[in-house]
Amino acid sequence: MSTTTRRVLVTGAHGFIGKNLVVRLGELPGVAACTFVRGDSPAALPALVAQADAVVHLAGENRPLDEGAFAAVNTGLTVALCEAIAHKVRTSGVRVPLLLASSAQAERDNPYGRSKRAAEQAVAALADATGNPCTVFRLPGVFGKWCRPNYNSVVATFCHNLARGLPIQVNDPSASVRLVYVDDVVSALVAALESPTKGLSRAVVQPEYAVTLGELAAQIRAFDNCRTTLQTDRVGTGLVRALYATYVSYLPTERFAYEVPQYADPRGVFVEMLKTPDCGQFSYFTAHPGVTRGGHYHHTKSEKFLVIKGEALFRFRHLLSHDLVELRTSGAKPQVVDTIPGWAHDITNVGTDEMVVMLWANENFDRQRPDTVASKV
Secondary structure: OOOOOOEEEEEOOHHHHHHHHHHHHHHOEEEEEEEOOOOHHHHHHHHHHHOOEEEEOOOOOOOOOOOOOHHHHOOOOOEEEEHHHHHHHHHHOOOEEEEEEEEEHHOOHHHHHHHHHHHHHHHHHHHHHHHHOOOEEEEEOOOOOOOOOOOOOOOHHHHHHHHHOOOOOOOOOOOOEEEEHHHHHHHHHHHHHOOOOEEEEEEEOOOEEEEHHHHHHHHHHHHHHHHOOOOOOOOOHHHHHHHHHHHHHHHHHHHOOOOOOOEEEOOEEEEEEEEEOOOOOEEEEOOOOOOOEEEEEEEOOOEEEEEEEEEEEEEEEEEEOOOEEEEEEEEEOOEEEEEOEEEEEEEEEOOOOEEEEEEEEEOOOOOOOOOHHHHHO
């Protein structure tokens, strides 16, 4: 079995995308990341390139104090890197796949845009002169964990501020922004590293999202509000999933946990955990030995019970036939018990210890229309 390690040089490794990429590369077998970071001398590039099997060029200036830094870093550093790669190709015949993270701003005639466009041209010239595999990514706004707030990402700023109860400013709610998620950027970079093609190619990151600033602010506010309302958004796919992961990553450590309502009576406690827009809610309850909970029926609502501690006796009675059904479950052997519309039901703690039961209901509890009718089993 080969023990060869592939070395990937990452410039800008301490930046937002760089941090995420270096972590991902560390997860890949047989891959090692070497780094070039702010403060390192461009004179070190030839030696680094000589040891590298591929290069991901992320280093750049976004908001320098002196506009001259745009050309010096975004263009100048790229030129120096291309010269180091060209030298290796000429002297050893070994090509070094190069990925350049450019910007959608390269289409604009401003100092930043011109510097990124010149960097792309340097990479294209390297590919044309040597056949070296070079891939250019023109990235729109990138968001995700570890992005610096109050710098160049509106998503980072919104998430950081709202997670801390600080105000945000939306000058034009109708203004649209183009966004890609950092995990998708990193996946695209890794895929390009794994399948280099000779010469120059251009790549895009998918999916790309378009959203207005007003929609963005409202969505991130909703994430913050769910800790109070317990009402979560649909955070399992797409932009909302990525935004939610980003928002949570900005929570200060003192907000990693939050309290939820607890309702206690002599039988035990009932605690609501989470409510969804259209898939019901999650909660749990406890019962002391000998205590019976329930004693009602539903017309439409259905529930799933899972005893995670203790021993339970479930009883069911059909409202019309009065047929009786009994089921015993315990935390020792996990088993989900459904409640059935049209059957009165209850649950009794038949053990000697406290019983703890997880509960999912297919709809959120509505005090005006509870669909819960008292009825003894």
